[in-house]
Amino acid sequence: MPNITLIGAGSxxxxxxxxxxxxxxxxxxxxxxTLVDINEERLNVAATLANRYRDEAKADLTFSATTDRKKxxxxxxxxxxxxxxxxxxxxxKEREIAEAHGYYRGIGDRVSCYYGGVGAYHQLRFLxxxxxxxxxxxxxxxxxxxxxxVFEATNIVTRCTKLKAVGVCHGxxxxxxxxxTLGLDLEDVGVLMAGFNHHVWMxxxxxxxxxxxxxxxxxxxxxSEEFWRDGEYAEEMAxxxxxxxxxxxxxxxxxAVRCATPWWHHTNFxxxxxxxxxxxxxxxxIGWTNYLDGKPKAFEKMQRLANDPxxxxxxxxxxxAGDEQHIKIIDAxxxxxxxxxxxxIPNNGCIKGIPDDVLVEIPVVVSGGGFQGVMVxxxxxxxxxxxxxxxxxxxxxxxxxxxxxxxxxxxLSLMDDGRTRSYEQAKGLIDLLLDQPWNExxxxxxxx
Amino acid sequence: MPNITLIGAGSxxxxxxxxxxxxxxxxxxxxxxTLVDINEERLNVAATLANRYRDEAKADLTFSATTDRKKxxxxxxxxxxxxxxxxxxxxxKEREIAEAHGYYRGIGDRVSCYYGGVGAYHQLRFLxxxxxxxxxxxxxxxxxxxxxxVFEATNIVTRCTKLKAVGVCHGxxxxxxxxxTLGLDLEDVGVLMAGFNHHVWMxxxxxxxxxxxxxxxxxxxxxSEEFWRDGEYAEEMAxxxxxxxxxxxxxxxxxAVRCATPWWHHTNFxxxxxxxxxxxxxxxxIGWTNYLDGKPKAFEKMQRLANDPxxxxxxxxxxxAGDEQHIKIIDAxxxxxxxxxxxxIPNNGCIKGIPDDVLVEIPVVVSGGGFQGVMVxxxxxxxxxxxxxxxxxxxxxxxxxxxxxxxxxxxLSLMDDGRTRSYEQAKGLIDLLLDQPWNExxxxxxxx
Numbered sequence: 001m002p003n004i005t006l007i008g009a010g011s012x013x014x015x016x017x018x019x020x021x022x023x024x025x026x027x028x029x030x031x032x033x034t035l036v037d038i039n040e041e042r043l044n045v046a047a048t049l050a051n052r053y054r055d056e057a058k059a060d061l062t063f064s065a066t067t068d069r070k071k072x073x074x075x076x077x078x079x080x081x082x083x084x085x086x087x088x089x090x091x092x093k094e095r096e097i098a099e100a101h102g103y104y105r106g107i108g109d110r111v112s113c114y115y116g117g118v119g120a121y122h123q124l125r126f127l128x129x130x131x132x133x134x135x136x137x138x139x140x141x142x143x144x145x146x147x148x149x150v151f152e153a154t155n156i157v158t159r160c161t162k163l164k165a166v167g168v169c170h171g172x173x174x175x176x177x178x179x180x181t182l183g184l185d186l187e188d189v190g191v192l193m194a195g196f197n198h199h200v201w202m203x204x205x206x207x208x209x210x211x212x213x214x215x216x217x218x219x220x221x222x223x224s225e226e227f228w229r230d231g232e233y234a235e236e237m238a239x240x241x242x243x244x245x246x247x248x249x250x251x252x253x254x255x256a257v258r259c260a261t262p263w264w265h266h267t268n269f270x271x272x273x274x275x276x277x278x279x280x281x282x283x284x285x286i287g288w289t290n291y292l293d294g295k296p297k298a299f300e301k302m303q304r305l306a307n308d309p310x311x312x313x314x315x316x317x318x319x320x321a322g323d324e325q326h327i328k329i330i331d332a333x334x335x336x337x338x339x340x341x342x343x344x345i346p347n348n349g350c351i352k353g354i355p356d357d358v359l360v361e362i363p364v365v366v367s368g369g370g371f372q373g374v375m376v377x378x379x380x381x382x383x384x385x386x387x388x389x390x391x392x393x394x395x396x397x398x399x400x401x402x403x404x405x406x407x408x409x410x411x412l413s414l415m416d417d418g419r420t421r422s423y424e425q426a427k428g429l430i431d432l433l434l435d436q437p438w439n440e441x442x443x444x445x446x447x448x
Numbered sequence: 449m450p451n452i453t454l455i456g457a458g459s460x461x462x463x464x465x466x467x468x469x470x471x472x473x474x475x476x477x478x479x480x481x482t483l484v485d486i487n488e489e490r491l492n493v494a495a496t497l498a499n500r501y502r503d504e505a506k507a508d509l510t511f512s513a514t515t516d517r518k519k520x521x522x523x524x525x526x527x528x529x530x531x532x533x534x535x536x537x538x539x540x541k542e543r544e545i546a547e548a549h550g551y552y553r554g555i556g557d558r559v560s561c562y563y564g565g566v567g568a569y570h571q572l573r574f575l576x577x578x579x580x581x582x583x584x585x586x587x588x589x590x591x592x593x594x595x596x597x598v599f600e601a602t603n604i605v606t607r608c609t610k611l612k613a614v615g616v617c618h619g620x621x622x623x624x625x626x627x628x629t630l631g632l633d634l635e636d637v638g639v640l641m642a643g644f645n646h647h648v649w650m651x652x653x654x655x656x657x658x659x660x661x662x663x664x665x666x667x668x669x670x671x672s673e674e675f676w677r678d679g680e681y682a683e684e685m686a687x688x689x690x691x692x693x694x695x696x697x698x699x700x701x702x703x704a705v706r707c708a709t710p711w712w713h714h715t716n717f718x719x720x721x722x723x724x725x726x727x728x729x730x731x732x733x734i735g736w737t738n739y740l741d742g743k744p745k746a747f748e749k750m751q752r753l754a755n756d757p758x759x760x761x762x763x764x765x766x767x768x769a770g771d772e773q774h775i776k777i778i779d780a781x782x783x784x785x786x787x788x789x790x791x792x793i794p795n796n797g798c799i800k801g802i803p804d805d806v807l808v809e810i811p812v813v814v815s816g817g818g819f820q821g822v823m824v825x826x827x828x829x830x831x832x833x834x835x836x837x838x839x840x841x842x843x844x845x846x847x848x849x850x851x852x853x854x855x856x857x858x859x860l861s862l863m864d865d866g867r868t869r870s871y872e873q874a875k876g877l878i879d880l881l882l883d884q885p886w887n888e889x890x891x892x893x894x895x896x
Binding site for chain 1: 695696710711712801803829830832833834837838841844845848852854856857860861863864866868870871
């Protein structure tokens with residue numbers, strides 16, 4: 001049975017949900033899981049919960065825990081990467097600095113947690129270090145890469161190593177909120193979603209075997225105004241999303257609601273409120289602060305659960321498969337069960353006009369044979385030219401800067417930001433961000 | 449011997465230089481040339497000069513002239529297109545309107561004559577009309593397309609028709625000014641230039657068999673300051689060009705000096721003067737006004753020459769082949785003489801990362817078999833991602849708007865302009881430009 005290593009296991013609630021998924025997956029009984037995190041306190045909480053949850057469920061599953069990544073990789077068949085290097089503090093400070101230079105909410109991919117800081121340096125460095133360790137210790141293991149930026153950080157691994165790597169996200173489930181808003185029975189909804197991570201579009205939307213895009217048009221005409229009236233609504237159907245659909249002729253799904261909507265929806269809080277509701281949406285100062293505030297609370301809850309032997313964990317987290325795809329991938333590969341998932345793999349011709357070695361998020365058939373992308377074909381022209389290609393280019397600039405240690409691609413990329421007024425503004429900001437103490441190593445890496 | 453039809457022959461000096469090139473090309477004796485222009489006055493001047501020049505040269509060359517395009521295409525083997533629809537008046541008014549909306553010098557490709565107005569509508573419409581006529585009247589003729597925008601207007605023909613079309617420009621000769629500034633003997637200079645029309649880069653620059661890029665670096669270090677001191681210098685070596693070389697790692701050639709240098713070199717007259725000398729360069733209000741002022745003078749000179757039987761034309765324009773490539777193409781094809789020229793043809797893999805059906809300006813082997821592109825391979829990453837791909841996308845937006853009659857790609861494209869502050873600004877300007885009387889047909893074509 002497979003050995004599964006979870007890097008970044010200190011996110012105890014995420015770890016527990018993966019463990020739950022392993023336990024409810026029949027074919028994975030007897031698996032061994034190794035929890036890895038550099039934070040011993042968090043790792044202990046996760047390990048305690050893991051063992052108790054397994055015992056309650058009477059599952060055949062072995063755990064070990066280590067702060068030593070290399071040790072954790074020994075014998076691994078699957079490595080799940082879910083790290084966030086450096087926490088949120090530096091990130092929020094980078095955002096503040098960027099705001100003072102004219103970039104509302106910072107220069108990331110809208111929710112600037114996606115990059116984890118300027119140039120995505122810390123996340124890319126970690127992924128490449130991890131990948132090199134895997135090549136040395138478990139070269140045949142699959143890397144199931146779910147750490148942001150999924151696009152850049154997985155793409156650098158698929159380009160620069162021989163590892164079998166796949167990027168995993170859950171954003172595509174956003175289509176359910178669209179269907180729900182339209183009052184459709186999810187059972188009868190069929191969707192083809194494709195794009196890049198956080199830039200996923202509904203290429204086809206079917207209901208009971210017929211094109212359901214006209215149902216969106218009808219909803220816009222007849223119901224949207226009422227839906228938007230009080231300023232509180234599912235972001236998946238926000239005015240900004242409908243405007244994006246009007247502009248590009250295709251419907252964005254999941255995180256694309258933020259990341260693939262046009263820059264002029266996000267220039268300041270007024271614009272955010274106009275397009276995403278009275279809190280300005282998930283990545284406004286209100287939405288994001290709420291999200292960050294929830295983080296320590298979530299960990300405190302995990303600590304409380306771990307420390308209270310009277311809590312029944314399987315009541316807190318019932319034994320029922322969740323939405324995340326990580327364990328489904330492992331089941332499909334380890335047991336050669338064909339599954340159709342929504343994953344990030346090199347394009348290899350699936351989306352026309354995107355180079356073969358660029359990571360795309362598309363339907364993928366997973367089996368004992370690995371990953372087979374589903375042919376998507378042509379993208380709608382306006383989306384391709386005005387959203388997809390510019391996003392692809394940004395990825396290239398970030399990887400080019402990282403791989404060559406050249407600061408210029410970072411500045412050039414920022415010159416393409418609709419909020420940039422001058423070269424001095426962009427160069428000054430990149431230099432200043434790299435001057436911060438937590439970026440000391442990055443500043444040495446990215447040279448002029 | 450070939451029948452050559454020249455569309456837009458009313459540009460008498462250009463026509464005369466082509467005639468001169470035919471006359472000095474041994475293999476083209478006996479050719480027939482048909483001069484076509486809708487302006488009868490200009491056409492008569494051109495025809496008078498053509499006949500007198502031929503007689504002086506005692507050349508075996510027959511001329512006819514007509515204002516009827518279809519008639520002019522009958523029996524054509526080669527059609528040279530050099531039209532500029534609508535003249536410069538409307539264009540200059542569009543520029544003024546754009547300036548009032550925050551776009552210094554308008555929204556074209558720097559020198560906004562390149563598009564001939566918003567969306568390049570008039571030029572694209574003409575080219576497609578001409579191409580349809582050719583398909584009906586002379587489907588086997590070659591279209592030698594030199595009317596701006598060479599990129600878009602030739603690409604629409606190669607994509608949408610079965611004509612054998614090639615785009616021709618002379619911008620690449622700009623490398624000579626670079627070599628001259630460095631004090632190099634042109635005989636010993638070797639260059640590989642590639643890109644898109646008006647976006648050509650020196651991929652290789654050799655002198656006496658060795659890499660000559662270090663000679664540029666040395667010149668920058670030791671001579672550039674002195675060279676720039678009085679603010680009057682060859683634009684090919686302007687501070688803006690050197691800055692572009694520093695940013696992207698490759699040297700722009702010819703019109704790329706204006707069109708492929710970054711947007712922040714062109715935001716206002718101060719920036720233009722800083723980067724391109726005290727007149728602000730060829731496309732500043734000073735440079736461009738000088739150029740426009742020269743146009744009627746040039747035609748008056750042609751009229752004077754035509755009306756004065758005592759003038760010896762072969763003294764005015766000596767019998768010596770010029771730099772333009774049009775007639776060389778015809779000689780290569782009609783007489784199956786292999787020639788290596790710098791032309792615009794569909795990429796078909798020659799520049800890596802650019803789709804096959806995108807027109808590229810590269811070295812092309814021309815012969816009786818037609819056009820064979822020379823494999824260029826990888827482009828330097830920073831140029832590719834930050835200049836070439838955005839320029840390719842702009843072409844796609846212009847063609848998409850034209851082919852679908854959709855106004856959105858025009859606005860979306862303008863949203864990517866570094867000077868655009870809001871959607872309303874861009875949409876308002878596109879709408880206003882299309883509202884002008886000379887754009888009545890275009891306004892009906894591009895719908896919301």
